[in-house]
Amino acid sequence: MTNKLSNYALTLFACLGLTLSITACGDSSGDDDVGDDDEASGTEDTTESDSGTETETGSDDGETGTTTEGETDVGETDTTEETAGDLPNGAACTSDGECMSANCYVVPFLGGQCGECNEDADCDAGGCTAPNPFESNGSTCNMGELGGGCESSDVCEDGLTCGNVLDLLGLIQINTCGNCETDDMCTDDQICAPLVSVEEFSGVNDCIDPGTLEQDAFCNLEGNGDNACASGICSTIDIMGLAEVGACGQCNSDDDCAGDTCVAGEFVLDSGMLVGSTCQ
Known part of the structure; x- marks a missing residue:
């Protein structure tokens, strides 16, 4: 009995499903008609909209052109001033x-x-x-x-x-x-040394007699600086830990000061003044 009822129920459900399917197809057909009408109506609206769009686009182009010209004029003015x-x-x-x-x-x-x-x-x-x-x-x-x-x-x-x-x-x-x-370009046992005024941001390479640069004078650390200084010492000046320059001084270490302390020289950045080392 149960099996027969189940088979019947399945048959009934199948028929109902077929009926609903046919009804649904009919509704779909109706929707298609409506859709066609909508598409036709939409086409007309689109045509009108397209016409309006063309008009608006033309207006936008005009506005864009005006803006572009304005921007170009401003750009040219700024460039000229700069x-x-x-x-x-x-x-x-x-x-x-x-x-x-x-x-x-x-x-x-x-x-x-x-x-x-x-x-x-x-x-x-x-x-x-x-x-x-x-x-x-x-x-x-x-x-x-x-x-x-x-x-x-x-x-x-x-x-x-x-x-x-x-x-x-x-x-x-x-x-x-x-x-x-170079020293080779000098005669009479002279040496080629830079005579520099850091304060004036100027200088010249010239032939000089050895031992003639005075205390605090700029000297060449990498070359003949010791030979050029009257003290015989081209002391090292540290510039903010970034670079080193030479200035004629009294010492490079305490060993040069006969019991005194060697005070390092300095470069005064604000004025460009060089101060050589001293024994104190």
Whole structure:
């Protein structure tokens, strides 16, 4: 009995399922008709919308064009102002565009100044002399004279040669036209030594008699500094743990002071003054 009821129930469920399926198909057909109507209606709306879109797009393009022209005009104005610059020579700067001369000579760590040149090529004759970072004098063009700034010997007067007189980390450099570059270029037992005024940010390589540089004078740590100093000692000056330079002094250690204490020299960054070591 149970099995017969189950078979009957299954048959009934199958018929109901078939009926519902047919009904559903009929509804789907109806929906399709409605969908077609909607699509037709939608097509008409789309056409109108497309027409409106074209009109609006044209308006947008016009607005976009106006905006673009406005932005272009502003950009051109800003570029012109940046290129012109209004800072005179000697004024502090960070880029060429700030200067009336279009030349901002930057000394690493010490800042930049507007001037006549950034390199020798900016000068009609001679080379470019770096500005003094401790003053507001700006870079200047020279005629290749003794002590004039240079990048090569080509801009120096006949008989002079372009050489380095001060080099800190390869970044802060003073290169000028001088009388020599090595001891071999000197005569009468003289030596080639840099005569540097750090305070004036200038110097020149020249032939001098040994032992003639006085206390606190700049000397060449890597070369003949001891021989150039009157004390016979080119003392080491530490600059903030970043670099070392030489200054004629009295000692490099307590052993040089006959029982006294060796006080290290210093470099005064604000003024560029060198102070050699002393025994105290």
